[in-house]
Amino acid sequence: MSIWDFLETYGARLANGTLVTCAQFLFASMVAIVAALLAGLGRMSGNWFIRSFSIIYIEIFRGTSLLVQLYWIFYVLPLFGVSLPKFIAGFLSVGLNVGAYGAEIVRGAIRAVPRGQWEAAYALSMSPARRMRRIILPQAFVLMLPPWGNLLIELLKGTALVALIAVADLMFVAKQINGATFLSAQAFGVALVVYFVLARFLITPFMRWLERTMSRRLGRI
């Protein structure tokens, strides 16, 4: 079977899988960004409880594997009375996992904002919350973007694991086609190429564009 015949036969199914992968990516990104901001700021909080909670979250999710977290959330959490549909369990696990790494990026970027900026805001009598929101975070945001670009690619790759709890994403469809036809090179090959295209021709250019736009807004160019 030539690759063209293969695509004609299975193209639609692979496209559907790609859409599910994109949806997983978008939802997981949102979870990751929110979790990273909360945990990153929480890690620097003066409140003992918030700080400990953030550290525990970060260390647990960075210290174990995404696959373990996914299985735990999908198979074990129901035993505690929290049953999540597989689609939600999927992007939630991926998002929380990546969010723990993102938290360290957030913290690093906030600490990289020069001391003088904190002092100048302080000298204007700004409250800590306002100083963070108006002065520090906007500058930290620009510093975070390049590492987030890499992290979002890791996140996209992470979404492939949701196939293992039977979310019908690109990976899952490729596996199904492989199981039914044993056209392994075609099925997995096409999936690999699609992931590559998503990463390098959508995510990376978008993040570069965002970096340029944000630095221009900051008047750095």
Next chain:
Amino acid sequence: MDMSAYPLELPENDRPMVRFMNVTKSYGSLTVLDRLNLDVRRGEMVSVIGPSGSGKTTVLRMLMTLETISDGVIYVDGKPLTHMERGGVLVPADERHLRRMRASIGMCFQHFNLFPHMTALRNCMEGPVQVLGLSEREARTRSEELLAMVGMIDKKDQHPSRLSGGQQQRVAIARALAMRPRIMLFDEVTSALDPEVIGEVTNVIRKLVAEHDLTMLMVTHQMGFARDISDRICFFYKGQIEEQGPPEAFFTSPQRERTQQFLRAVKDAD
């Protein structure tokens, strides 16, 4: 430390704008300020000079509450700056008290510290809008007036990265003034500037001294400038005031050995 020796508030008839009372600042075993006593009158311009490590910048940073106080009390307009009354004695102040007290003090830094993500105008408006709660229009009017005063009105829509050091420092002065402080602190504001633009900044400060009723403290290395505009010169050495006095007397006939050494060294360097 025993706080009962310090009055809760200074009496009406003895109320300088700023009073340092036995103020000590130490980091571990290193003492930066050693039981400093210093009064600054309302409307007075005091220049603080001295060798590096003498604690002169610390004086300003403590007044801005950027540094914690190890011992002693600072009074601003008669009220304790970093302490408050609780049960008849002074205790370390809470954040609310600090913010209220800080509102009357403005500061300009050696490295300007303008907010890079905001235009010159926005930098000036940020404090008035966010902290003082002024409307955008009021804040804009106020900021534009001040930018005009420092000669930066035509650059008001530029981001700091497009401005020279001298221009950035002038915007920083306008930004501090926009909060309508009663005390202005200048921390080596010309030290990071190229020699040819120092004049634009010192001229702005001269204008402030001539036209406004601000109390000012300035740390500087420019002896000529300090001599020109100050009401008093304070020479710091090892965390204490070694000698102080009106500029003419101070520069023409310094009394202390260390002052003479310092002034000779500065002169030779010129």
Next chain:
Amino acid sequence: MSFDWKWEFTWAILPRLLAATLNTLMAAGIGYAIALVVGLALALGQRSGSRALTLALREFIEFVRSTPLVLQIFFIFYVGPQFGITLSPWVSGMLAIGLHYSAYLSEVYRAGIEAVPRGQWEACRALNMSTRDTYRRIVIPQALPASIPGMGNYLVGIFKDTPMLSVIGVAELMQAANSIGSETYRFLEPYTMVGVIFLAISLPVAGLVHLLEARVRRKLGM
């Protein structure tokens, strides 16, 4: 709600899980060894001077880094038989994880090599050293300390990615937990214990890497 943690059951399955942990550690070790060697080849290949080779290697690295490891594992495991080459789960798993991480490690090496000042190369040229000796005696010894933190991080990374090998039936920790789960219909203890074992290993190792990094930085006067 059927939350009932059974300690008896936990103790009963623990030996099996710990035995599987040894396999996990071995998989991580072998995969890492492959990644260290292939990564170095990828990094040096990019500096060979041939534009075509450099470009091809860059694209290859980009491709490997932007696609999911689990998919690469499937690809290597299933595509062989289609062309008459059958690889065991262990061999294909080690190949996949080793290749995947070689792409990351090559970037670590590359950054390390590029951080060696130009003057060092020029000095070697002036001493008429061969390229081989320049790398071996001058460049790599200087590039290595700066690369150690990155290399350490990916050691932890490869360890945490080994559970993916369970998808083709490599008998590592995750696979053991899956089997226990399907035999006994109990998932709470096996999956939780897998998480605990991972934490118990990766946290100290990450801590060690951190210490090492601090030491290297101090030594380099950074």
